[in-house]
Amino acid sequence: GENVEQHPSTLSVQEGDSAVIKCTYSDSASNYFPWYKQELGKRPQLIIDIRSNVGEKKDQRIAVTLNKTAKHFSLHITETQPEDSAVYFCAAPDLSGYALNFGKGTSLLVTP
C-alpha cells in the first residue's frame, strides 16, 4: 500500500514559536492529504486537508503545503499555544482509493 513517512516523531517548541511537521508519500497518484490532531485518549480530529490541485491551504494559524513533484507535504502551525500540544498524524489515500494510510505521528509539546 501507500507508504507514508512522517518526521519528526517528537517536537518541542516554546509558546509563540512555529512548528513544522513533514510527510512524504510514495504513490504519485495520491490526490488528498489530511492532517489529524489527537489529544491523549481522544479521537483523531481532522484539522486541515489539501487536494492535489492546490499547493497551499491556510486556516488561521494552520497551513498545509504540498509539493507533488517531490511527493511531500507539510503542516505549519504559527504562534503556537499550549493547547496545540497533541499528536499530529498525516495521511494519504491507500492504493485502493478508499482508506487512508497514516504516518506514525508527531508528538508536539508547546511549553509556556
Next chain:
Amino acid sequence: NAGVMQNPRHLVRRRGQEARLRCSPMKGHSHVYWYRQLPEEGLKFMVYLQKENIIDESGMPKERFSAEFPKEGPSILRIQQVVRGDSAAYFCASSETGAPYEQYFGPGTRLTVT
C-alpha cells in the same frame, strides 16, 4: 448534528471471549471505515463498508475478525476468541462519499484483553 458514535468506550474481555464494537456514522454518512491503533502508533486501516456491503477488508485479519453494516442499525466489528494482541483502540470513521475525503472519527473503543 451528532458526530460519529461508538460504544462501548471501554471493553475488557478475557482471552477466548468475543468482543463486539459498535459504530453509528454521522447523519447523512453511509460509508464506514474501521481502524486499529496500537499504543503510541498510528492508525491502521482494517475494513471499509457501505450499507449492507463490505467494500474493502484488506486490512482485517482473515481469522477471528468480521465486520458488518446492516441496513438498519450501527456497524459492528466482531472479534472472536480474543487474544492479548487484540488489545488496542479501535476507531471507526465515516464519510459522506466513498472516497477517502473528510473522514470523521468516533471516540474509539479501548479493548483490553486480560
